Amino acid sequence: xxxxxxxxxxxxxxxxxxxxxxxxxxxxxxxxxxxxxxxxxxxxxxxxxxxxxxxxxxxxxxxxxxxxxxxxxxxxxxxxxxxxxxxxxxxxxxxxxxxxxxxxxxxxxxxxxxxxxxxxxxxxxxxxxxxxxxxxxxxxxxxxxxxxxxxxxxxxxxxxxxxxxxxxxxxxxxxxxxxxxxxxxxxxxxxxxxxxxxxxxxxxxxxxxxxxxxxxxxxxxxxxxxxxxxxxxxxxxxxxxxxxxxxxxxxxxxxxxxxxxxxxxxxxxxxxxxxxxxxxxxxxxxxxxxxxxxxxxxxxxxxxxxxxxxxxxxxxxxxxxxxxxxxxxxxxxxxxxxxxxxxxxxxxxxxxxxxxxxxxxxxxxxxxxxxxxxxxxxxxxxxxxxxxxxxxxxxxxxxxxxxxxxx
Amino acid sequence: xxxxxxxxxxxxxxxxxxxxxxxxxxxxxxxxxxxxxxxxxxxxxxxxxxxxxxxxxxxxxxxxxxxxxxxxxxxxxxxxxxxxxxxxxxxxxxxxxxxxxxxxxxxxxxxxxxxxxxxxxxxxxxxxxxxxxxxxxxxxxxxxxxxxxxxxxxxxxxxxxxxxxxxxxxxxxxxxxxx
Numbered sequence: 001x002x003x004x005x006x007x008x009x010x011x012x013x014x015x016x017x018x019x020x021x022x023x024x025x026x027x028x029x030x031x032x033x034x035x036x037x038x039x040x041x042x043x044x045x046x047x048x049x050x051x052x053x054x055x056x057x058x059x060x061x062x063x064x065x066x067x068x069x070x071x072x073x074x075x076x077x078x079x080x081x082x083x084x085x086x087x088x089x090x091x092x093x094x095x096x097x098x099x100x101x102x103x104x105x106x107x108x109x110x111x112x113x114x115x116x117x118x119x120x121x122x123x124x125x126x127x128x129x130x131x132x133x134x135x136x137x138x139x140x141x142x143x144x145x146x147x148x149x150x151x152x153x154x155x156x157x158x159x160x161x162x163x164x165x166x167x168x169x170x171x172x173x174x175x176x177x178x179x180x181x182x183x184x185x186x187x188x189x190x191x192x193x194x195x196x197x198x199x200x201x202x203x204x205x206x207x208x209x210x211x212x213x214x215x216x217x218x219x220x221x222x223x224x225x226x227x228x229x230x231x232x233x234x235x236x237x238x239x240x241x242x243x244x245x246x247x248x249x250x251x252x253x254x255x256x257x258x259x260x261x262x263x264x265x266x267x268x269x270x271x272x273x274x275x276x277x278x279x280x281x282x283x284x285x286x287x288x289x290x291x292x293x294x295x296x297x298x299x300x301x302x303x304x305x306x307x308x309x310x311x312x313x314x315x316x317x318x319x320x321x322x323x324x325x326x327x328x329x330x331x332x333x334x335x336x337x338x339x340x341x342x343x344x345x346x347x348x349x350x351x352x353x354x355x356x357x358x359x360x361x362x363x364x365x366x367x368x369x370x371x372x373x374x375x376x377x378x379x380x381x382x383x384x385x386x387x388x389x390x391x392x393x394x395x396x397x398x399x400x401x402x403x404x405x406x407x
Numbered sequence: 408x409x410x411x412x413x414x415x416x417x418x419x420x421x422x423x424x425x426x427x428x429x430x431x432x433x434x435x436x437x438x439x440x441x442x443x444x445x446x447x448x449x450x451x452x453x454x455x456x457x458x459x460x461x462x463x464x465x466x467x468x469x470x471x472x473x474x475x476x477x478x479x480x481x482x483x484x485x486x487x488x489x490x491x492x493x494x495x496x497x498x499x500x501x502x503x504x505x506x507x508x509x510x511x512x513x514x515x516x517x518x519x520x521x522x523x524x525x526x527x528x529x530x531x532x533x534x535x536x537x538x539x540x541x542x543x544x545x546x547x548x549x550x551x552x553x554x555x556x557x558x559x560x561x562x563x564x565x566x567x568x569x570x571x572x573x574x575x576x577x578x579x580x581x582x583x584x585x586x
Contacts, residue, residue, distance in 0.1 A: 058555035065540070066564060070571040101446060228501075231476050231529035242501070249504050330584065339445045341497065341508070343477075352478060354497070367480035369497075374478070377532045406555060 023051060026388070030059055034392045036133060037402035041379075041391075048387050053380035057373075061406040068366040072331025073099050074173060074307065076366070081167035083370060084404040087126035087347035088168045089118045089158065094344035097252055098353040099173045102340045105304050109296040111175035112254040117188070117291045118161065118170060119253070119344075120284040124195075125154045126347030127235075127277040127284075130399040134274050135206050137396050138215040147202040153191050160184035174308040175301025192288065203278060213271065220382045220394025221269035230378040233371050234349025236398055239276045240268030246345040257294070258287045270390075270397040306333045331361050348372050348399040370404045416447045423505050424449035430471065434464055450508045458494075458511045459521040465498055465509070466526055473498035473507060476523070479533040481541035485567045489514045494543060496523070522547040540565035 029040040038059040044052040064079050071079070080091035093115050100107060107115075128151045132144040155165040160183050162170040171177065180188070206212050222232070227240040237244055245262045247255040263279035265272030301308050305324045314321035327333050337359040343352035349371025356365040375398065383391040414422075424444050431439040431451060438457035443450050453461045465473040477497040484491055490512035499506050511520070522545040523530035534545045535554040542563040545551055553560065562569065 058553075058557075061555040063564065066571055228475060229528050231478075231527065244501055249501075339448075339450075341446075341448060341506075350477070352497075354478065354480060354495070356482060365480075365482045367478065367495075369478040373532065373536075374529055377529070 022046075028053075028388075028391070030056075034137065035395060037400070039395070039400065039402065039405075043388070043391070045388070050383050050386055050388065050391055053383055053391070055376065055379060057376070058406050060402050064407045065366055065368065068363055070362055072328075072333065072361050073335065073363070074328060075331065076363070077173075078167065078169050080368075081169055082403050083351070083368065083407065084126070084347055084372070084401045085166060086129045086399075086401055087122035088166065089122040089170045090126075090344055090346050091351060092168060092170050093119055093253065094342065094346070094351050095353060096171055096173050097344065098340055098342040098355055099307070099335070100302075101342050102338055102355060102357055103173075103304065103307065103335055105174055105302045105307075107175050107253075107302050108299045109254065110298045111171075111300045111302075113291045113295050114176050114180065114300065115171060115253050116255065116258070117288050118158070120287045120291075121154050121157060121188075121191075123284045123347055124281050125151045126399075127281050128154075130348075130396070131274055131277050131281075132202070133396050134216070134270065134393065135202075135212065137393050138212050140206060140209070140212060143202045143205045146205070147198060150191070150195055150198055153187070153195075157184055157187045157191060160187055172301065172308055174304040175299070177301075177309070179300060188288075188292070192285070192292070196285065199278075199281060207275070207278070215389075215393060216271035216274060216397070217269060218267070219270040219390045220386065220397065221267050222378065222382055223268060226378070226381070227268060227375075230375055230381075232349070232375045232378070234346065234399075235276045235280060236268075236273055236349065236375055238263065239265035239272035241266050246343050246350050250343065252342070252344060258290050260284075260287050270393050273397040273399075333361065334359055335361075343369070346371060348401065348404070349375065368407060370407060372398070372400045372404050373407070376400050376405055420444050420447040420449055423507065427451065427465070427471065427507055430464070430468065431461065435461060445508075448506065448508055450510060452510045452512070455511045455513050455517075455520065458509070459523070459526075461509060462496060462498075462523055462526055465507070471500070472502065473500045473505070475499040475501050476527040476529050476533075477506070479523070479530060479537060481537045481543055481565070483541060483566045487512070491515045492518060492541060492543070494520060494537065518542055519544045519546055521545070524548055539563070542566070 024045045026043040026045050028043055029035050030038050040056040042054040043050050067079060068076050077092050077095055080095045081088040083091045128147055132147050135143045158168050159165050160181050162168050222240055224240040224242050227237050228242065241264050243262045243264050248262055260283045263276050265276050306327060309328055310321035310324055315325045335357050337357055339356050341352055341354045343350045350369065351371060352369030354367040355363050358364040383394055424442060427449060428442050435457050438454040440452045440454060465471045477499045479496050482493040492513050492515065494511050496509045520543055522534060532554055534548055535552060537543045538551050539553040539556050540563055
């Protein structure tokens with residue numbers, strides 16, 4: 001490390017340059033089949049050992065925070081789809097709840113429970129992607145093939161609920177746009193009945209597998225102190241042993257009504273991150289079961305006509321409905337002034353929306369706290385001294401999603 | 408979280424606000440410009456010269472322990488003169504589950520701030536993002552480069568003077584929409 005010197009460049013910023021010749025430089029990414037997304041890391045290698053890593057991000061930056069300043073509130077939901085696109089519905093709900101907090105809207109219990117069902121399905125879909133891909137990166141393709149089709153079944157449920165699969169734009173400000181269809185319920189019940197078997201099978205294949213454990217135990221570990229210093233949240237923080245979960249600490253959408261555990265790990269390595277997600281899928285199943293069993297009757301949206309599109313037949317026959325329809329579609333709804341922060345437990349951590357409203361039709365400022373943007377900066381620290389193959393596993397176990405990272 | 412069954416979120420926010428306000432007023436004096444509660448969130452506005460001292464106090468003081476940096480972000484208010492730019496820090500005491508927001512305002516001529524990376528390594532990319540989009544200069548930051556935009560860019564795009572729409576388009580004028 002003594003060969004690394006600092007030089008002045010550009011904005012008076014110290015840029016490290018490696019002068020020693022026997023280190024080799026390896027470009028991992030921007031596009032590499034093993035990084036599952038657009039991530040570039042310039043690795044300084046001493047043989048097969050990683051000495052340093054310089055991540056470059058922003059390859060799919062789409063200026064969401066700027067875009068949000070020009071869009072009416074309901075048109076921002078599709079932007080949130082494209083953050084962590086492995087669990088879009090959680091992002092959608094997080095945004096709806098942020099606006100609901102600003103406009104002081106109490107969502108009916110039934111809608112809250114329906115939202116919980118959707119959000120927990122999303123969490124399962126998100127964890128399926130992450131955990132099966134960890135297995136793939138250790139060479140275990142079989143588990144991936146077995147379990148990945150269940151993500152497809154979840155997407156089919158979403159499709160029945162809202163018509164979309166990946167970028168869902170699900171629900172509305174004020175509640176849900178419609179009841180689950182009969183087909184959606186049938187698919188949900190089928191999923192609830194059959195998924196545990198598939199998950200158990202996958203778990204049995206991988207969990208105590210000698211090769212899998214050799215590859216993942218003590219691979220890319222992070223201590224609880226370090227994880228907190230780097231503002232880790234979600235499964236990555238819990239794998240390090242900190243039981244922070246937004247659903248428990250700041251319950252939203254009636255999460256306080258549900259009985260579930262917050263699984264934690266001890267060493268914060270790839271194996272623990274994998275295991276925490278496995279356990280969370282079981283907890284999500286428990287939550288969905290309770291939500292289905294205790295689903296209250298009643299309306300599925302609050303009485304907020306300025307935000308919630310009226311029924312089409314009313315638009316054609318009632319003056320008020322026509323006015324509100326027009327106001328919403330043209331984005332002419334004024335909102336209260338104020339600043340709110342609302343966070344949800346996303347697939348990979350605390351997804352927060354910090355919204356400044358000046359009372360106009362669009363947000364004055366919208367900042368999204370994107371969990372993987374914050375924790376990915378610890379990646380170089382986590383892979384220093386490791387082998388290249390461990391760096392690949394560490395990255396996939398951190399569940400870094402390019403859409404969320406780059407916003 | 409269990410005491411929330413007895414005390415409302417609003418009352419909790421007031422209690423937290425009063426506690427933090429008392430400490431900051433004692434230690435920072437007039438550098439604590441004002442404080443308020445926004446949607447059950449205690450907010451403290453601090454003079455820029457004392458922002459590092461304030462953050463350190465909130466992080467390290469035994470009675471505070473806001474040792475988790477949830478997020479940081481900037482904002483631009485072109486009409487606000489001396490308070491044209493805002494930097495916001497949102498802190499979380501995970502043990503007590505208390506959240507607060509600290510803000511500091513500055514003029515466009517004076518965008519230099521002390522870095523928070525010495526308190527939280529997590530501030531590194533948050534500050535790079537704030538530099539990239541607004542042009543805040545964090546003194547002492549180990550590597551203050553753009554992070555999401557390309558290095559060649561010569562402006563800070565989240566500032567309000569940069570309109571989002573293509574200026575050459577004439578089909579999206581507010582006039583046509585009665586605005």
